[in-house]
Amino acid sequence: MEGFGQSVLHYVGGASSGIERALHDIFAAILEHQPQGMLVAEAEGCIGGYVIAIPSMPYLWWHVISRGHLWQWAKRWLQGDYGIELGAVLSLAQNKAGFALSQIRLARHTNKARGHTAQILSIAVHPSYRGQGIGHALLHKALGYLATTSAAFVKLEVRPDNLPARRLYEDLGFIAVSRTCDSQGPWIVMLKSLRGGPLT
Ligand SMILES: CC(C)(COP(=O)(O)OP(=O)(O)OC[C@H]1O[C@@H](n2cnc3c(N)ncnc32)[C@H](O)[C@@H]1OP(=O)(O)O)[C@@H](O)C(=O)NCCC(=O)NCCS
Incomplete structure (x- = not known):
């Protein structure tokens, strides 16, 4: 946060109550599925x-659904534990659908025969430690891990x-390939080959 x-607060209209719990639940489910990532x-x-x-994002979604996390989140949300209004949930779902569509559009930049596309889902450095190379070191390490997978x-x-x-x-070799947008504005979609060489 x-x-x-x-x-982050955009989805809860400026109040942070409950959002820590929502983030904790989401991060815990991802950690369970993908500790190395x-x-x-x-x-x-x-x-x-x-x-x-x-x-692999589809495998992550499969994990979230098959292990019951999605239903658990829905239950906690209905109980009001997250303090997130219906409108914000719909907006979040719409944003995720936009990302899924951008993934489909990306197909023209990636050669399926070479493998699927991994995702950097989130990266952040605490404001007190920015500009010291921590972001670079984290991303470099993450790319090293992804290179050992089938992506x-x-x-x-x-x-x-x-x-x-x-x-x-850009320093680590990502190239802007398309744009998408959500309720907060536009996004640039960036792509990198994990096996060296061109994207397609
Ligand atoms: C993006 C972020 C993770 C970078 O982390 P960081 O530890 O500060 O990054 P680094 O110190 O490794 O610097 C990486 C590059 O960014 C550049 N950079 C750092 N701060 C900058 C600034 N304020 N303006 C312009 N460039 C900047 C550095 O110059 C460096 O490039 P260089 O190696 O060519 O000089 C950090 O700014 C952050 O947490 N931002 C908020 C969360 C966020 O936006 N996450 C990304 C969502 S897509």
């Missing part, structure tokens, strides 16, 4: 930053005005 500030950087004994790298490409989305993040991704 400290890493993303307002963009969740990396934390320690700085002075604290969490300086983290990255979440997912080799051939890796994708991420970044806001056009997020210059530090764009610079980081």
